[in-house]
Amino acid sequence: MAPVDAVIAIEKVSVKAFRLMLLARMLDDKFASLYRMGKIHGGVFLGRGQEALSVASGLSLRPGDLFAPLIRDTAGRLAFGEDLVDAVRTYLGSGLGPMRGRDGNVHRGEPRKGVYAMISHLGAMISVINGGLMAHRFTGKTGSVGLASMGDGATSTGAFHEGLNQAAVERLPLVLVVANNCYAYSTPNDRQFACKTLLARAAGYGVEGVEFDGTDLEESLDKVNGAVQRARAGGGPQLVIANLLRLCGHGEHDDASYVDADLKSSAVGRDCLKVAEDQLRQEGLLTPETLTQWREEAARDIENVVAQVQREPGPDPYQEDWSALATKSLVETQWPS
């Protein structure tokens, strides 16, 4: 049996994790409803069903680590310390957000705080994390890790391969977390790869791998944290495969009617939030009252932030300097001027 302290620590983490999952779910739901009301300029992409894994990624990291979240990582971002307002500002394109209305929705980050801003091209963030870790190595910053999120579909990109192999050659503390949600947009696993499990890839890169049920919060916390610890301790890159199901469309424009009904009713189709709730209840860590209270608090926080951001001005094209260079002396004259 684990010592009492450790049990309490784990419990606390799972409680914290659950609250973050709840917040993420409700924030995502809010984005979906704003989308339906036509208040969002582009697409909306949710993490529904993936919050347990995502929150585990965010909570396994500590300040000084590097994180490259992907589109379904609302929970992980919040867990790593993202301010609610940054998420909302980015979705609403506020000029005050970290992306200043230049980029939107899930394409946000704060590199100086260790959160890289994803580009859309799948797989492309892995090598960027590697580079950040190389910088840490060069500057003697030891003990940090970098975690990159990924989907099952993204494992087919050349960038995935080059990035993981690069990390392996340099033996970098990269944790590559694959949310295998059975689909890449409409494309099922069997049109994406032919290996029985993506875990089989680990050996081909000479890295450690672990696979688990990503609908289970405690499992997720345990396994992701384990991988992060191994990387931190010098064990080299870690390939983490979590099996789960996306419980929403690819984006909110998509009804996901292509998702196999059998999968939905199978174990991977469980709602991780419900699973976590049940776990916490059974462990006596959650009462209906607390849940209601947490929900209310989350709802209030979200409503407040959304209301605030909706009052904020959009970016002003006349205030923009319309240049993509940091070196202002090299900016080209626009034609015609």
Next chain:
Amino acid sequence: MAPVDAVIAIEKVSVKAFRLMLLARMLDDKFASLYRMGKIHGGVFLGRGQEALSVASGLSLRPGDLFAPLIRDTAGRLAFGEDLVDAVRTYLGSGLGPMRGRDGNVHRGEPRKGVYAMISHLGAMISVINGGLMAHRFTGKTGSVGLASMGDGATSTGAFHEGLNQAAVERLPLVLVVANNCYAYSTPNDRQFACKTLLARAAGYGVEGVEFDGTDLEESLDKVNGAVQRARAGGGPQLVIANLLRLCGHGEHDDASYVDADLKSSAVGRDCLKVAEDQLRQEGLLTPETLTQWREEAARDIENVVAQVQREPGPDPYQEDWSALATKSLVETQWPS
């Protein structure tokens, strides 16, 4: 014990293979000497030390199959039926060669005969082979296979990953032959990948794999042929890893001084031509007299062809239509005209 017929067949193949290896080695040597005499316009890249594997690739294929040879495949090309004169014409840039002086040295092919013309970008030919095999599938051409050659270094490219994964998903009869010659230009394996053996990659794609001593002709014939047979029989993609050493520079401009002396004196450093010669001698299939005779024949053939091609005119820029499009009505006017 194998039935007598089969033994004879194998012997015959190894004899044929040895003669082709000898021819390839001598042709390569000729290119090297032309290079030193300043008679070659660009680089020269040899297959020295890789002839056993290469010839096994070429001999395992039959008409109707597809082949994407790489830079060290003089032997395999000859084995698959390349005319000596095409190789020489390409190296010398003759206007009469298959590439008409437009492309040169190792960048030659005759797609209509099943030999694709490699581009330099490593890994890029795998998916092209896949496409040819898809065409066969669409047109009901069954029983054909496609073989792509590759180096250890090329396994780090995104194209390698995407191509092999694509073949696996489509379960195409692709045979991917990796000549692991321990170096990519000057870069040793341990700066290229971190897996113990590249064979460990096979499982990650859900394909069959085989690894062997590529300095051994009989082993090479046996293993490559086995993979080709499995692919032909519907077993899906095959990853073939052959270990050997490049017994020359990356190109003839390179003295390969970076090659580890221990490797040179180890088993992978054996000269496959010498190994094959010894094997054949021991099996009573080769006498010193035949060897001398074969050498003389090869030397004469090569000298004749080189002499002929050297008399051929180079391409005439005034005869070129200087357009890259097949649809002549769409060719752009050149500026200025």
Next chain:
Amino acid sequence: MVITYLEAIRAAQAAALRDDKRVFIYGQDVGVFGGAFKATKNLAQEFPGRVIDSPISEDAMIGMAVGAAVSGMRPILEVQFADFSTLALNQIVNQAATHYWRTGVPCPITVRLPSGGTSGSGPFHSQSMEALYAHYPGLVVMAPATVQDAYEMLLAAVAIDDPVIYCEHKYLYYHLKADDLFTEPPVPVGKARIARAGRDLSIVTYSAMVHEALAVADELAKEKIEIEVVDLRTVKPLDTDSIVASVSRTGRLLCVGEAFPWGGVTAEVVARVASEGFNLLDAPPMRLNAKDTPVPYHPNLWAAHRPTARSIADAARRLLRM
């Protein structure tokens, strides 16, 4: 009957699949799902085994198409957004585009690139990449602006023996409608089209910007200014003759494009007119492009980033005063 630009693209693919056994379609989610934009809706069902979902492997997608084309097929590729074709660039410009010239064996592939900006799409789902492809030898680069062209040029792309980059504009998908697929006499591939005749100023443009230019022509017509709008249709080959002929009628050239400002179609057009039609010009030729930053997400910024009817009209007025 009303048919959209997107439906025309779907119809052309259906016709190609129906009429030519060598045709197949390959791309992410193009199968039963019908594609991210539904450009292949029902085609997998109608043509079993010939509309194939690919893994997320842009490089291998084009490589596979090249191999199939060289072996006799006529693949149509859908890249989910043009922006992702950066990952296929090598196979396009070095493999497909060089193949005929190097080997004498044609490589007839059609690469469909959902291109151009729409509100809220941001830096990575809005790009216009025609300049990259047109720069490399060996490719035909199309950018249809009308429903009829969307249909006819896609069929032409499949029929042509060369690799074709077919830039279809996402904004036009649903916004552009026609009463019929065939409303005008067909124009051969490689020829520009006079979308509207005029004699005071030529606006030379392509793709979605043709419609902005036409709106400007409408507006300025109220001031008795006659704008001629030239729709390039293919940006490579570029129909210099028709462009110069238009400038010879109007004496003034405004070239408009939605792509980034350095290089690209507008530079090539203006450079050619300056070289070949110098004496026809009554005023300096003018260009209007997007701004030199990534394509912004917020509609306020987006509208200011790319040319619009308003900024085109401003430029036209300025040019007319010169």
Next chain:
Amino acid sequence: MVITYLEAIRAAQAAALRDDKRVFIYGQDVGVFGGAFKATKNLAQEFPGRVIDSPISEDAMIGMAVGAAVSGMRPILEVQFADFSTLALNQIVNQAATHYWRTGVPCPITVRLPSGGTSGSGPFHSQSMEALYAHYPGLVVMAPATVQDAYEMLLAAVAIDDPVIYCEHKYLYYHLKADDLFTEPPVPVGKARIARAGRDLSIVTYSAMVHEALAVADELAKEKIEIEVVDLRTVKPLDTDSIVASVSRTGRLLCVGEAFPWGGVTAEVVARVASEGFNLLDAPPMRLNAKDTPVPYHPNLWAAHRPTARSIADAARRLLRM
């Protein structure tokens, strides 16, 4: 002392490594081997742990540089040949080039591209890719033509807070020599240089073609024709002021580039001069590029494919008669 263009590149990297701890070099075979062209010879030995061999993974090479740069380093990347940068294009144009604009955090990487044609190198080891990179917002694109510029601009590239594409010409590596690294006063980055003054015709060009143009100027000087040669140095930003100023002196513009003819530097230069300096031109501006095919292998074809002193002189004479 005699120093080659290649040695200047090596020297600049040595100086950068020596003076700035944030600098490291990453690329295939750049380590103990010293690089395919020996541009990093001995640097791994002199600066242990800071000159690192990469796997054959161009996409990951640039991605890693971006991550390192964003976290405070100043990586120099060597792509073995410019032609292979097609495989890194996505990371360059979408990751590195957009980073500052999107996040406000600069991404100071220097990507060295051994560029341009040499005899016998063929379609895949000869390309000039500056136009692709200049088209995308967010990049500085350099193309040094002299030994001094090779040195000074590479140091500037490392110092600049933006991603720089540094196109170094392979033909100049050994052919171009100088007595000293510093023979002329330094010119700021972004400014063109008058490589030779003249008043009859401006040849605007860059990289190896500067030397062809200078040879033409020498030759035509015998006929009392004074050619002004403008060396662009950076193709983005493009120093329009200096170009227009030169044309204002000569009235005639011939723009020469070694790249493919559609789009690119010559189109951009001619288009800008036509727009901004229209009234300065006494004759139509003229362009000379390579032909619209891949770069050929055989020297006969190669010499006819790209501009040479001879074809430039022909074009200049034609233009002077206009």
